[in-house]
Amino acid sequence: MADVEVLALADDLSGANEVAAVLGGLRDRSAPGARPEQPGRARATSVRLDAASLRLQEPGPGVVVGVTDNRRRTAEEAAAHLARVLGEAVTARPDAVLLKFDSLLRGHVGAQLAAARRLAPVLFCPAVPALGRTVRDGVLRVDGVPLHEGSLWAAEPAPPAGSVPAQLAPAPVRHLDLRTVRGPGLDQALLRAAEGGAVAVADAETAGDLDRLAAAGMRQGHVLAGASGIAAALASRLPADAPGEGRARTPHVTPQDILVVLGTASAAGRRQAAALAAEGVPVHRLRPEQLAGFPLGTGGTVAVTVEAAVDPAISAAVNAALTALTVRAHGGRHLVLSGGETAHAVLDALGITELTPLAQAHPGAVVAATADGRLVTTRPGSYGSDTSLLEILSTVHALQDTTRKVPS
Structure with a gap:
């Protein structure tokens, strides 16, 4: 093999x-x-x-x-x-x-x-x-x-x-x-x-x-x-370097704005969104019924979070509506997707089948690249400190700068 x-x-x-x-x-x-x-x-x-x-x-x-x-x-x-x-x-x-x-x-x-x-x-x-x-x-x-x-x-x-x-x-x-x-x-x-x-x-x-x-x-x-x-x-038990043949090629990252999507209604998620807003990033706090028709727009660095009590009975419908909003308004932006189910649904809809991991903003928050140079960050909803999203945005910005300087 x-x-x-x-x-x-x-x-x-x-x-x-x-x-x-x-x-x-x-x-x-x-x-x-x-x-x-x-x-x-x-x-x-x-x-x-x-x-x-x-x-x-x-x-x-x-x-x-x-x-x-x-x-x-x-x-x-x-x-x-x-x-x-x-x-x-x-x-x-x-x-x-x-x-x-x-x-x-x-x-x-x-x-x-x-x-x-x-x-x-x-x-x-x-x-x-x-x-x-x-x-x-x-x-x-x-x-x-x-x-x-x-x-x-x-x-x-x-x-x-x-x-x-x-x-x-x-x-x-x-x-x-x-x-x-x-x-x-x-x-x-x-x-x-x-x-x-x-x-x-x-x-x-x-x-x-x-x-x-x-x-x-x-x-x-x-x-x-x-x-x-x-x-x-x-x-820790693997070789320090993988064999040379077949190594993953690092895609060139295209400079873009960032769309942050938070499906969690947890207290930690609210604090993370508040830290973003304090740094000047527009944060749209939407109720589930607002997701379908919300005019998010396709430009600028923005965040969307769902404001609703945790309810397993409606979680699937909320996730579907949030996914549809993300696909409708992504506009080619780099994506930060909190929660594996939402992330997978969004990438499926965008036809993305493979990712190349590039960096960890913090444990569990992984920034990866698609073949066409879009950055996709995924993170379990339960992870990260109050500055999690700021750390992720900092990492995305750094990778855009780095890939312009480092050959793939």
Whole structure:
């Protein structure tokens, strides 16, 4: 399999770009002392919006990330779709396979892991210590608060289970506690889980825990599954540079205004929009019923955010209306899209099928380029500080300047 070192499959677009940035070795520009990313210097990475269209035997970049779009499917559909795509990957045998899911366990994670386990041994851990997301005694905690006791699932139709193994039901699982993860018996525990037909579900509280898991999983040929934490552990085990042939070419970025689209009604999203407005960026705060006919215009750097209480019953309709507004008024502008479902719908409508990640404005906020030089930034709705959108705009402006100076 030519130049593909790693195949990652993500269940939504923002997750795909997030894991592509991590696996591609793109620096976090928000980190203290970070310097602007130089396009073409990182590991060659491509994000394909349709995982089913992947042909893994073809030459390509060092890391290929496919979007299964399984978040919007039923559990049965998601499992069947992942099995089809992963079946080809297992046959083609890339150096490593990663399944990227939401770090808060949203989506049909258990059904997909069960389907994957029928094809290959699977090791799952959703911890992202850098974001305060850890797993102890099988319980996922966010900044110390158990997931099932917080409000991060407010937009979901039902609350999460009280533990990771319970949330994955009915997938067969074997829980690996911290003592096992940090002890000498980790390899044997993984082997017992594989022999028993179970998904190994591991605790982790530190990057070191995830490094041990990734190393043991790769030694035993497991598919690694989880969030950006396990992706970072995998990335640390890849060569510093991908092979020269097949490296992704950096598109020339065309200077354009920016359209920011926020579908979230969270308090964090409102603060981020307010920070934009304080810097002089026009922010249109629209109620759901205003989306269809709003005269946004096709020029200037502007932001749109939906002002509505979280209501799962209307979320699909709101997302469709917001997508239609974005497609109608994008005007060739660079795009900042918060939320994987909205981002995927917009790019599908614009006929964009592949992205080349260029930089991380901050963890989870990835700026990528299309083949014709448009910049598309995606970010999960729950990510980022109050200055998230300002950091993204700064990164987009810097990339426009950099790509005029650095040859692709």
